[in-house]
Amino acid sequence: MWEAAGVEGAETSSMKEPRYLRIARELAADIGARSWPLGERMPPEPELAARFGVSRETLRNALREVESWGLVSRRKGDGTRVRRLAPVERFDTSLNSLEELTQYGRDAVREVSATAEVTVDAELAAVTGFPVGAARVRLTTLRRAEDGAVVSWSQVYLAPEDAAVVSGELGRSTRLISDLLAERTGRATHRVDQQVRAVPMPAEPAGVLGLESGCPALEFVRRYFDVAGELFEVTVGVHPGGSFSYRTTLVRSGQ
Template structure:
């Protein structure tokens, strides 16, 4: 099965930027022009541009255009999340590999971190994510907590390396969709198990993300606790005046 069209277009644009078809500081053609050149919709083209933006190659400015910032991708892994939909971008930009899947019972310590009820039965999915631009480099180590029924429904998806979010797989398999995500970020010392996969010293500076996924009824159905090495990950938030 071939790569999605937007991935192919992003790769072509990256090659053209590296070859200085558009030098650093120059604007790319407009979205309508690029969409027409590649014969795709503007939404597909925007997905391609998001991959370039994640790689640090371009910056987009409403009213001005898309400017080339670098000819080669940045070393750090950068993610920009501004909506539930942007979480899909994160999935596209970092491929998940599952390390283990095991049933657990939520204890008091885990309940305090995740918001899951103490004593609840969950399935813990431990995984890493890698930057496709540097496939040998792990950018995050995570534990995802799922209800047993949801975990069973997506077991086949978890068995394969994928950029797809687990929440998206749950929706596809069960119809249970994400209505909102509550995210907390804090500075941590990287735990020993995470450090072994991230290639850093245990206790070195890191960022911990706790994301709680709620469905339309307000039920908490997935919690992800991910750890990133502090010197290799950039989390970007854009605040725009309404």
Template sequence: MGEPRYVVIADDLMGRIAAGRWAVGELLPTEPELAVEYGVSRETLRRALRRVELGGLISRHKGIGTRVERTTPFTRFTTKLGSIEELTQYGEAAVRHVLTVEPVTVDAALSAVTGLAEGSQQVCVTSLRRDPERPEGAVSWAKVYLRPEDAKAIASDLGENTRLISDLVEARTDRAVERVVQRVRAVRMPAEAAAHLGVEPGSPGLEFVRRYYDALGTLFEVAVSTHAGDHFVHETILSRR
């Protein structure tokens, strides 16, 4: 299997910048223009631009455009992850099965875990991820907290599919994921999660809390996913680039 399309586009854009197609300080074509040129969706194009931006070659400014900042990437260590999906190592085949969608008021305990403001109103999407290659059980159990307006915008898209909820929000609103902060910790498996994952309550597990921020620094989504510790490995590769 080849590289994801957005990775190929990002590499091509970086190559064109390095070759002087656009000078430092010059604006790239608009997102719609680039999407047409590469024959991809705006979502795929934005992922490619984020990858180029992480290398330090461009900066993006609302109302101005995408500006070239340098012709060669920063030299630094970075996690070698092709997409936000890979942060949790599901693989693209893991299908989401929504269990419940319900409004919640963030209490002190939930605020401490998620970073959401205590007393704020959220919509909680509880779901399982199942891998077709592992029919005997679920990969993870998760609760995703969304702003009510974002939850309403993606309500028709929450059927069984493999896309991240953050991807759905990007596709249906003007939000774009600018930054994801992930925290991983060892936990005792909650009873509700254990029942769905087929393990004993209180058995070892891993909890991933991912906080999604948009370009304005607004925390608009928090995903709390739990994995059984005896059949889950989280691997990070560090490479110099």
């Protein structure tokens, strides 16, 4: 995670490690130790450069590295702000088929953190496509990397009878919920409609992910339909903007 290529012209130590990278590691350690609270500005560049006894350019290279780890954001006129206390593992995924979606589910471990019964209101209906007044069970789930760090937060909406069918499997299975439903009920997923958009990080997932509320995030809304065209599951997921990239392939029709 901490390896990085050198920058042309960077100052180096006797061990041939770029000085900017050593400084970046020290700054990351300070951030992890909460020397500066989440959302707060770090000291200005001249002050940090003087602290480490380096040029402004070397200091900027260090800050760029820390930014690439997802720890800070840097904006002209706003300085450098702390956005995360620990580096986040990056996920790069390509989902071009239901089979690849299934594999994604197996690669990231799911944890159900909360279950609640809800009635679909107008706002939720606009997001999910479920009718207003419908009863649904909402599962709040987390996905963890191999080291146990939380990398995404989701809320899954199911009909109460479907939630009851799979409830015993959710705590020990990494399979997609739609696959569990297919196995238990015979209802196979025929189509998944997916919408991805950039959003400010909501407060609830921000707390779980260790991020500042309002920081950049990606929201994924997946609507699962069976062969009869019935919408039976909706997942609304949030990923940190700096830790997840989504790739798709477009092919010109007729070729």
